[in-house]
Amino acid sequence: MSFLISLFVVLHMICWAVALGTWVAAARTRRPNPGMAHATAGALVLGIVLAALVSVGGDPNHMKLGIKLLVSLIAVVLAYVAHKKGPATPSAVWFGIPTAIILNIVVAVFV
Template identity: 75%
Template sequence: MSFVLSLLVVLHLICWAVALGTWVAAARTRQPNPGMAHAVAGAIVTGVLMAVLVSIPGVIDGDPNHMKLGIKLLVALVAAALAYRARKTGPETPSAVWFGIPVAIVLNVIIAVFV
């Protein structure tokens, strides 16, 4: 079971890296790549799967931090909503939406590491 959990962690991190990388690649033109929204969605799916696995008794030592998991899910859903909105509006994406995407991604990583 620890291999599955480790594999999900790797996939989760790769999804966030792809989401941030595609944003950086499109930052100058503000023409969002559809992969950005899909990568955020993939990060949400793998994150939920990890949360389910760690909530099963005996998979990890100790209790999972459900408050942290809930906050991370909320921030990830915000990132997904912003990414899909940017994908829909294209280059005319408002600045608040466009720059909210990397802020939400980096905030999610900061919460994962420091909380």
């Protein structure tokens, strides 16, 4: 079970890295890459699977999981709105994406 959890943690972090990397790559033109929306959705799904695996294996920190779920949902919604709007994405949505991604990582490390 430990290997499976570690594998999903690695995949989860790779998805967040891809999402942030595609945002950085598109930051100059503000033309969102569809991979950003898909990577955030993949990180959300992998996070839910991880939460289920941790819940089966032990006593999870429900506050941390709830905060991460909420921030992940916000990141996914913002990424899909940016994908839908294209270069006309409002600044609040555009800069909310990396903010949500970094906040999710900060919560994962420090909470």
